[in-house]
Amino acid sequence: MKIKTKQIAEIILGMQAAYSKGENAMEWCREYFHRANETVEGNDLIATLVAYDLQAGSYVSAVRADREKNQSWCRQLASLLSSVLADGDSILEVGVGEATTLAGVLAESGTKPSMAFGFDVSWSRVCVGRQWLHENGQRADLFVADLLSIPMGDGSVDVVYSSHSLEPNRGKEEEAIRECLRVARKAVVLIEPIYELAPREAQARIRNHGYVEGLRETAERLGAKVSDYRLLDYTPNPLNPSGVIHLTKDGASNGPKDQFTASVWRCPVTGVALEAGTEFFYARQVGLAYPVLRAVPMLRAEHVIVASKLGSAVGK
Numbered sequence: 521m522k523i524k525t526k527q528i529a530e531i532i533l534g535m536q537a538a539y540s541k542g543e544n545a546m547e548w549c550r551e552y553f554h555r556a557n558e559t560v561e562g563n564d565l566i567a568t569l570v571a572y573d574l575q576a577g578s579y580v581s582a583v584r585a586d587r588e589k590n591q592s593w594c595r596q597l598a599s600l601l602s603s604v605l606a607d608g609d610s611i612l613e614v615g616v617g618e619a620t621t622l623a624g625v626l627a628e629s630g631t632k633p634s635m636a637f638g639f640d641v642s643w644s645r646v647c648v649g650r651q652w653l654h655e656n657g658q659r660a661d662l663f664v665a666d667l668l669s670i671p672m673g674d675g676s677v678d679v680v681y682s683s684h685s686l687e688p689n690r691g692k693e694e695e696a697i698r699e700c701l702r703v704a705r706k707a708v709v710l711i712e713p714i715y716e717l718a719p720r721e722a723q724a725r726i727r728n729h730g731y732v733e734g735l736r737e738t739a740e741r742l743g744a745k746v747s748d749y750r751l752l753d754y755t756p757n758p759l760n761p762s763g764v765i766h767l768t769k770d771g772a773s774n775g776p777k778d779q780f781t782a783s784v785w786r787c788p789v790t791g792v793a794l795e796a797g798t799e800f801f802y803a804r805q806v807g808l809a810y811p812v813l814r815a816v817p818m819l820r821a822e823h824v825i826v827a828s829k830l831g832s833a834v835g836k
């Protein structure tokens with residue numbers, strides 16, 4: 521669905537007002553589309569972006585208030601990843617939020633990844649995440665991107681995982697899993713609410729919130745092998761039960777291991793190589809640029825700048 525500029529303004533201001541009154545901003549947006557007779561399955565990305573951006577800082581505050589809870593969560597994830605993650609592998613968390621999970625996974629992991637990456641649709645959360653990683657002595661490259669168009673090459677990261685970030689993308693399960701499988705060389709480990717295994721009360725809540733369904737069936741349709749599929753022992757919110765769906769690509773682990781280079785980045789609009797820079801990322805071949813805002817690369821298709829002369833004397 522194409523949202524008009526006037527609607528974008530109404531949605532942003534409406535969601536901000538709802539949030540400041542302590543209401544559920546994403547629910548406000550679902551109702552907005554309903555009132556406008558627009559059919560949106562699940563949540564539109566603008567709703568996810570605005571709602572999570574408004575909450576930036578809340579996850580770090582929650583971890584500061586209860587470090588043990590975060591540690592239990594991250595320890596469980598690190599253990600799930602340990603079967604596929606070898607020393608020197610690279611790792612990517614999609615929908616990294618404030619990196620409270622990524623930082624903990626890196627700390628709890630028995631193996632040392634060569635590179636860690638994380639992206640989120642919300643710039644404010646990525647900024648908080650950069651600070652959190654720094655404060656916790658962990659290193660990862662964080663950037664803004666859309667899960668449905670990851671600006672990285674095919675098989676460019678050894679292990680891709682999620683921690684409740686596919687969650688609000690109901691109706692886009694296939695696009696999301698296809699992108700994760702495309703970017704992963706070895707495995708994709710999805711830690712998400714599993715509608716099909718959830719108790720009835722939790723199922724009703726999952727539906728109500730526009731969360732994903734049918735992840736296993738979708739992954740198998742896309743040709744992935746499911747080697748682990750179950751609800752997890754430790755779940756922070758029993759009404760949103762976390763499960764694991766461990767996916768391997770057929771023959772993927774036998775493929776060549778690309779060393780990380782700047783060419784791992786791909787233009788989300790055209791798919792051509794993207795040169796990384798401190799001021800902007802540049803798809804030289806097609807003259808498209810993506811800004812870097814306060815050290816955060818903005819790599820969504822919506823951030824593209826047509827700048828064919830950026831690489832020449834005119835752009836210097």
Ligand SMILES: C[S@@+](CC[C@H](N)C(=O)[O-])C[C@H]1O[C@@H](n2cnc3c(N)ncnc32)[C@H](O)[C@@H]1O
Pocket residue numbers: 565568569572579614615616617618619620621622639640641642645665666667668682683684685686687688689
């Ligand atoms: C429930 S939070 C989890 C954050 C983090 N993974 C963690 O474990 O703390 C979900 C996150 O996924 C992000 N997200 C959801 N859909 C996304 C999409 N299509 N592209 C990028 N980020 C997305 C949201 O902005 C949010 O920060």
